[in-house]
Every structure is written in C-alpha cells, then in structure tokens.
Amino acid sequence: MVDHTHQDIDAATGTATTGHEWDGIKELNTPLPKWWLYVLYATMVWAVGYWFLYPAIPLPGGATPGILGWSSRGAVTIDLKELQAQRAPMVAQLNKDSLQQIAADPKLAQFARAYGHSAFGVNCAPCHGSNGQGSKGYPNLTADRWLWGGTLDEISATITHGARYGDPDGHQGDMPAWGASGILNKQQIDDVANYVYSLSHKTTADVSAGKKVFMDNCTPCHGENAKGNIQMGAPNLTTKIWLYGGDKADLIQTITNGRGGHMPAWGSKLDPATIKALTVYVHSLGGGQ
Amino acid sequence: MSAIPQSGDKKPAPAASGSEEFALYESRKQIYPQSVSGRFRNIKWILLAVGMAVYYFLPFARWSRGPDLPSQAVLVDLTNGRFYFFGIEIWPQEVYYFTGLLILAAFTLFLMNAVAGRIWCGYLCPQTVWTDLFLLIERWTQGDRRDRLKKAKQPWTLETIAEAILKHSLWLMIAWWTGGAWVLYFADAPTLVKQLATFQAPTTAYVWIIILTSTTYLLAGFAREQVCLYMCPWPRIQAALTDEYALNVTYRVDRGEPRGSVKKAKVLREAGKPAGDCVDCNQCVAVCPTGVDIRNGLDMGCIQCGLCIDACDNVMRKINRPTGLIGYDTDINVQRRAEGLPALKARIVRPRTIIYVVLILAVASAMGFKLATRGSLGVDVMHDRNPIFINLSDGSVRNVYTVRILNPKGYEREFNLSLAGLPQARLSVMDEPVGGPAGVPIVAPPNQTLELRVTVTAPPDAHLPQSTPIQMVLTDAKTGETVKKNDYFKAP
Ligand code: SF4
Ligand code: SF4
Numbered sequence: 073m074v075d076h077t078h079q080d081i082d083a084a085t086g087t088a089t090t091g092h093e094w095d096g097i098k099e100l101n102t103p104l105p106k107w108w109l110y111v112l113y114a115t116m117v118w119a120v121g122y123w124f125l126y127p128a129i130p131l132p133g134g135a136t137p138g139i140l141g142w143s144s145r146g147a148v149t150i151d152l153k154e155l156q157a158q159r160a161p162m163v164a165q166l167n168k169d170s171l172q173q174i175a176a177d178p179k180l181a182q183f184a185r186a187y188g189h190s191a192f193g194v195n196c197a198p199c200h201g202s203n204g205q206g207s208k209g210y211p212n213l214t215a216d217r218w219l220w221g222g223t224l225d226e227i228s229a230t231i232t233h234g235a236r237y238g239d240p241d242g243h244q245g246d247m248p249a250w251g252a253s254g255i256l257n258k259q260q261i262d263d264v265a266n267y268v269y270s271l272s273h274k275t276t277a278d279v280s281a282g283k284k285v286f287m288d289n290c291t292p293c294h295g296e297n298a299k300g301n302i303q304m305g306a307p308n309l310t311t312k313i314w315l316y317g318g319d320k321a322d323l324i325q326t327i328t329n330g331r332g333g334h335m336p337a338w339g340s341k342l343d344p345a346t347i348k349a350l351t352v353y354v355h356s357l358g359g360g361q
Numbered sequence: 362m363s364a365i366p367q368s369g370d371k372k373p374a375p376a377a378s379g380s381e382e383f384a385l386y387e388s389r390k391q392i393y394p395q396s397v398s399g400r401f402r403n404i405k406w407i408l409l410a411v412g413m414a415v416y417y418f419l420p421f422a423r424w425s426r427g428p429d430l431p432s433q434a435v436l437v438d439l440t441n442g443r444f445y446f447f448g449i450e451i452w453p454q455e456v457y458y459f460t461g462l463l464i465l466a467a468f469t470l471f472l473m474n475a476v477a478g479r480i481w482c483g484y485l486c487p488q489t490v491w492t493d494l495f496l497l498i499e500r501w502t503q504g505d506r507r508d509r510l511k512k513a514k515q516p517w518t519l520e521t522i523a524e525a526i527l528k529h530s531l532w533l534m535i536a537w538w539t540g541g542a543w544v545l546y547f548a549d550a551p552t553l554v555k556q557l558a559t560f561q562a563p564t565t566a567y568v569w570i571i572i573l574t575s576t577t578y579l580l581a582g583f584a585r586e587q588v589c590l591y592m593c594p595w596p597r598i599q600a601a602l603t604d605e606y607a608l609n610v611t612y613r614v615d616r617g618e619p620r621g622s623v624k625k626a627k628v629l630r631e632a633g634k635p636a637g638d639c640v641d642c643n644q645c646v647a648v649c650p651t652g653v654d655i656r657n658g659l660d661m662g663c664i665q666c667g668l669c670i671d672a673c674d675n676v677m678r679k680i681n682r683p684t685g686l687i688g689y690d691t692d693i694n695v696q697r698r699a700e701g702l703p704a705l706k707a708r709i710v711r712p713r714t715i716i717y718v719v720l721i722l723a724v725a726s727a728m729g730f731k732l733a734t735r736g737s738l739g740v741d742v743m744h745d746r747n748p749i750f751i752n753l754s755d756g757s758v759r760n761v762y763t764v765r766i767l768n769p770k771g772y773e774r775e776f777n778l779s780l781a782g783l784p785q786a787r788l789s790v791m792d793e794p795v796g797g798p799a800g801v802p803i804v805a806p807p808n809q810t811l812e813l814r815v816t817v818t819a820p821p822d823a824h825l826p827q828s829t830p831i832q833m834v835l836t837d838a839k840t841g842e843t844v845k846k847n848d849y850f851k852a853p
Binding site: 103107203312 | 755
C-alpha cells in the first residue's frame with residue numbers, strides 16, 4: 073500500500089521517501105526539476121505535429137498523406153533532379169564535343185568514364201558483364217580484339233546501330249552454317265577446324281587439307297591470312313581470343329552451325345551524351361585497335 | 362560516491378507532515394552565488410582567461426603553408442576535407458588521428474578523475490567557464506549575492522530594469538561572439554569576418570552563429586548548475602570510475618563539529634569541552650555555484666571547484682583558526698577520521714594513475730611517431746576484380762589496377778611509377794603508351810589525389826603461376842622519396 077500520509081525519512085541519506093516500497097526497498101523522493109517535465113511535454117506536442125505534416129497513420133489503402141505531401145519517392149525525384157542539375161554542365165559539354173575532344177580533355181574524360189560506367193551497369197552489364205569482361209558468346213571488352221573495330225568512332229557506331237539488330241546502319245554479316253546447309257561435309261569441317269586451330273597453336277601435324285578448304289570457302293570474309301575483317305565482323309582467327317571458344321569441338325560447332333550474335337542498337341534508346349560517355353568508357357577498358 | 366551520514370544536519374524535504382502530497386517535480390531554486398577570493402578562485406580566473414583567449418583568438422593565428430594552401434593556423438576545411446593544425450595537415454583517410462585524440466581525451470579525463478574526481482567540471486568544463494563569466498557580469502551589473510537576493514524580492518524599478526537590460530545585452534554579446542568564433546574555425550577568419558559584417562557570408566555561418574549564440578545564452582545564463590545536475594552524463598560516469606583515493610572537496614567533520622558561534626566555541630574550549638571550528642556562517646554554501654552544502658558530505662551536485670574552500674579559509678583566517686576546515690581530501694581519510702584514525706597523506710602516484718599515465722603516453726607517442734614518420738606522398742593500389750586477368754590476342758596476360766596517387770604538397774610534383782617483382786612484365790598507364798622497365802612518368806597536381814588506370818602485361822611465354830607478388834613503386838623524381846605498395850599479378 074502506498075502511504076502518502078506519513079512522511080518517511082530514509083535514515084542513511086536523510087531524504088524523504090515517496091512512500092512506495094517494494095520488498096523493503098523504498099523509493100527516495102528526489103524530484104526532477106519542473107522545467108524538465110515541461111520539456112518532455114513540449115517534445116510530445118512537437119511529435120504530434122509530425123502526424124499532420126508527414127505520412128503517419130497506416131490505413132487500409134495507404135497511410136495518411138500529411139499536409140506537406142512528402143513521400144520517399146518524391147524525395148528521390150527531387151534528389152535525382154538535383155543530381156542532374158549538378159551534372160548538366162558536364163553533360164552539355166559531352167553533347168557539344170567530339171569523341172576525340174572528350175578523350176583529350178582529362179577532366180571531361182574522367183567524367184565521361186564515370187558517367188559511362190554507370191550507364192554500362194544499367195544497359196550493357198547483362199551481356200558484357202559488370203566491368204565488360206564478357207563471357208562465351210558475349211565479347212570481352214577489356215581485351216585487345218574488336219570484331220567491329222576498337223577506335224572511338226567504331227565503338228560509337230557499334231553502340232548506336234548495333235549488330236544484326238534490324239538497324240539498316242548496323243553491322244551485318246553472319247557466319248554461315250557450313251555443315252547444316254550441306255556445303256561442307258563432316259571430313260572437310262574436321263580438316264578446316266584442324267587448320268584454323270593450327271593458326272593460333274603450334275603444331276607439327278599436316279593441315280594442308282584444311283588449308284585448302286579454308287582457301288576455297290573462308291577467305292572472302294576472314295581473308296587469306298585469316299586475320300579477319302572488321303567491316304564484316306569476321307574475327308581474326310590467328311589470335312588466342314575466341315568469342316565462341318577456341319578448342320576443336322567449339323570450332324566444329326561454329327563451322328557446322330554458324331554464328332551471329334545480336335547487339336542491340338542503343339541509338340534509339342539512349343541519348344547522344346550517354347552514348348558518347350559509354351564509348352569513352354568502353355574505349356578505356358581495352359580500346360585502341 | 363559514499364554519502365557520509367551525519368546526525369540531523371540534512372533537513373527533510375518540505376511537505377513534512379499531515380496529508381500533504383509529495384511534489385514529484387521540483388521547481389527550480391534560483392541560486393545566487395556570492396563572489397569569493399582566494400587560491401582556487403585565482404586558479405579558476407587564470408584558466409578562464411587562458412581558455413577564452415585561445416578559443417576566441419586562435420582562428421586569427423596565421424601559419425604560412427605555401428601559395429595554394431590556406432594560411433590559417435587552425436582550420437577545418439570541410440569542402441576540401443582537410444584539417445590544418447599549425448604544421449600538421451590531416452586528410453580524410455587519416456581520420457584515425459582524431460580517434461587517437463578522442464582516446465587521449467578520454468584517458469586524460471580518467472586520469473583527472475583518479476586524481477581529483479570531478480575536477481574537470483570545476484575548472485575546465487566550458488559550461489563552468491562560461492557560467493563563471495556570465496556570473497561575473499551578473500555581479501558587475503546587478504550586484505553581489507545580497508543585492509541580487511534583495512532585488513529579486515522587490516518590484517522592478519527603473520534602475521533594476523536598466524541593470525537587467527545591461528546584463529542581458531552583455532550576455533548576448535558574449536554568446537554571439539562565442540558562436541562567431543566557432544564558425545571562424547571553418548573558414549578563413551579575416552575574410553569571414555568581413556563577409557559577416559557585410560552580410561555576404563554563407564547562410565550556414567549565420568545559422569551556426571544563431572545556434573551557438575542561443576545555446577550559450579541559455580546554458581550559461583539560465584540553465585547553469587542544472588546542466589551539471591540533470592543534463593551532463595559525466596557525473597554519473599565518473600562516479601563509477603572514481604575510488605577512495607581520489608581527492609574530493611571535503612568538510613572535515615571531526616574538526617568542524619559541533620559547530621557554533623565563535624563566542625560559544627571560546628566558552629566551550631575554556632571549559633575544556635570539545636568545540637568545532639565551523640562557525641556556521643554559511644559562507645561555503647553562499648559561494649557554491651551549484652547550491653551544495655558541502656558540510657553534508659560528498660554531494661552529487663559538487664563540481665569540485667574549491668570555491669567553498671576559499672570561502673571557509675577566509676573565515677578561518679579572520680577568526681584565527683588554522684585553514685583547511687574544508688579542503689581536498691580523500692574518501693579513505695574521511696573514513697579513517699570517522700574511526701578516529703589519523704589521516705593519510707594524499708597519494709596521487711598509485712597504480713590507477715600510473716596506468717592512465719602510461720596509456721596516455723603510449724597513445725600520444727604512437728600518434729607522434731606516426732605523424733613524424735608519415736611521408737609526403739601516398740599511393741593506393743586496387744586490383745581490378747572483374748575480370749581478374751585478361752587474355753590478350755597474342756596470348757599475353759594483362760592485369761588492370763586502379764592506382765591512386767596522393768600529393769599532399771601545395772605544388773605540382775613529378776613521380777615515376779614502376780613495377781618490381783615481375784621483370785618480364787611491362788607497366789603502362791592507360792591512355793599513355795609509354796611504359797617499360799624504367800617506369801612511367803607521372804605528374805601529380807598540387808594538393809590532390811590522382812587516379813590512374815594502370816595495366817601490367819606479361820608476355821605470352823612467361824608461364825606465370827596463378828598469383829605472383831608484385832610491387833608498385835612510386836618515386837619522387839626530385840627528392841627520391843619512394844613508396845611501395847604490394848599487390849599481386851594474377852594469371853590463368
Ligand atoms: S561544494 Fe564547494 S567545491 Fe563543490 S561545487 Fe560547491 S563550492 Fe564548488
Ligand atoms: S564557511 Fe567554513 S565556517 Fe562557514 S559555515 Fe562553511 S564550513 Fe562552517
């Protein structure tokens with residue numbers, strides 16, 4: 073029982089107790105200051121304000137909107153706008169300058185690479201990998217071999233118009249299906265695969281039969297020295313880089329059934345500044361050739 | 362803190378009898394501390410003057426660092442992420458120096474606590490220092506304790522109104538200067554003063570001045586001891602850290618009691634009866650800035666300022682009794698005297714204080730060593746993870762690294778970046794064709810970090826293991842200063 077009527081003084085401290093007692097432990101009456109209490113009330117009143125200003129009370133069909141009309145989505149939109157405004161001068165410069173000018177201006181080039189890297193992550197990474205490392209069937213952009221050319225202008229053209237994607241300005245050209253169409257028989261395919269393999273691997277075996285098949289059928293695209301042709305997207309067959317794999321089984325697959333991957337034409341989806349930034353970024357990965 | 366029970370000296374809270382309810386919240390009792398002079402008061406004045414002089418004028422101290430760097434001795438440059446302290450310049454990646462400073466501050470506080478309890482509170486805490494200054498102004502405008510008590514009871518007159526206005530204006534001026542000095546640490550002080558005067562300073566400067574002006578005015582002018590009693594966590598923390606050897610302001614009960622008037626004491630002494638030295642003049646209570654009666658024993662409100670010692674010593678001198686009725690003393694002595702044993706000499710050197718001193722010295726010397734030996738350039742190497750290595754068309758293998766070169770000097774410097782540990786490989790900086798065994802020349806702009814994409818290419822016939830340790834070596838072309846950074850070259 074709380075006994076408020078009899079003042080109880082704690083012997084050890086000389087302080088009055090509140091009369092509250094639990095198992096012989098008594099509560100000393102050491103009151104907090106009044107202003108402290110009023111500050112607490114003030115914070116409560118202050119907190120109530122938030123219920124009206126901001127989304128607060130969850131109801132079926134959504135929370136109460138709040139007078140300020142604030143929403144997290146709206147806040148992000150504003151942040152994005154701010155970001156775009158911040159970037160605007162650099163983006164305008166990207167629009168204005170040629171690719172070569174951008175690459176020559178260290179500050180602008182740095183901006184373009186960063187801008188391009190983030191655009192790459194959104195648009196290109198699903199095929200080419202997060203840093204352009206590629207995978208089987210999807211070109212590795214960090215190496216030094218380029219199907220359609222690796223200069224700034226060539227990269228830009230590839231990004232804008234794509235390959236085999238319906239854009240009339242895009243890259244065309246397929247690797248025919250030599251086996252499936254019946255032009256070459258199994259033996260010929262095996263021979264030519266042996267020959268092509270020998271172009272990038274030292275061997276003592278006799279590959280003359282394959283060489284003949286190659287000379288008769290493949291040179292129009294890949295050239296007599298097998299160094300390829302970027303106009304047609306015909307790969308250089310003398311290197312150690314293979315888009316669809318370079319061992320013999322892969323080669324036989326490729327020759328038998330042909331190849332022809334698609335690269336979307338980004339020109340219709342991305343604005344020119346973004347394409348320029350992507351170009352500069354991709355070029356910085358391993359461009360040049 | 363141990364409260365020493367004393368018979369019948371602590372009066373119970375009001376609402377003593379009958380059916381009266383307890384007040385669960387207490388109205389503030391205004392305290393009118395009286396001025397006092399003496400040893401501890403002088404120490405406090407000196408610390409106050411030195412502390413304020415440093416705080417208010419330090420931003421104007423100059424320190425020449427070269428043409429492109431700020432010439433302010435102490436400057437927190439938030440925009441560029443630099444902190445300047447005389448000859449020391451701290452970059453964001455060196456933020457551990459601040460951690461070190463915080464650790465030092467904590468240990469110093471512990472040490473002070475082991476020596477003399479809440480002594481920080483009484484002498485150095487900004488709350489105490491500014492309150493002291495505000496009290497000085499209060500005394501100067503509205504008179505000492507007696508006058509103020511009298512005026513508080515009287516109705517306002519023209520004179521008291523004028524005094525109050527003068528007091529509050531002076532308070533506000535000091536508060537405003539306090540906030541103003543604060544923002545000067547974050548920008549070039551002379552320029553900012555000019556901007557402030559012509560209303561061209563950044564808005565944040567005004568906002569901070571307003572915030573600090575109002576907090577100073579409120580905390581030092583009005584909240585005062587309430588900050589120490591209710592807001593500050595230190596009294597609670599320090600109570601858990603202190604021990605019975607810490608010096609605390611103590612009323613020597615055995616000497617003081619039974620208290621009474623000088624005359625009564627004289628009569629008692631002549632009759633050969635025990636008589637205490639305390640004349641119950643209440644001077645010690647009147648001067649106390651937190652309203653403590655130290656004669657009741659250690660009190661949670663006591664900030665160890667020693668003013669009651671000064672007050673009581675002055676009384677003792679007047680009545681020709683030895684001083685030191687109130688003095689810095691230890692809990693253990695309080696105990697011993699209660700048991701009738703002689704007091705011990707205060708022991709400041711003891712295991713606890715030695716440990717704190719050793720810790721302080723260890724942290725300080727570690728920081729000093731790090732500061733003294735840190736170079737004037739830095740390099741950071743990050744290996745590209747995706748792809749970890751790149752096969753090139755001729756069968757060679759390339760690894761790409763992001764190399765960050767840090768030039769903390771105020772002038773452009775030429776470096777040479779080279780590779781060690783993999784003689785077959787060639788290092789080159791992307792977009793710059795030069796590269797070879799001698800390394801690549803790099804020009805680093807003043808006071809900046811330069812980020813480079815660096816490739817290392819091993820020839821086709823190198824037959825490297827999956828991982829080879831390598832080093833990036835950065836050499837200052839002029840001074841020959843060299844930093845090396847370890848990394849790995851990865852191969853299929
Ligand atoms: S009791 Fe004495 S030492 Fe403690 S705060 Fe008051 S005046 Fe200062
Ligand atoms: S100042 Fe000294 S003599 Fe006066 S009441 Fe306090 S302890 Fe007693």
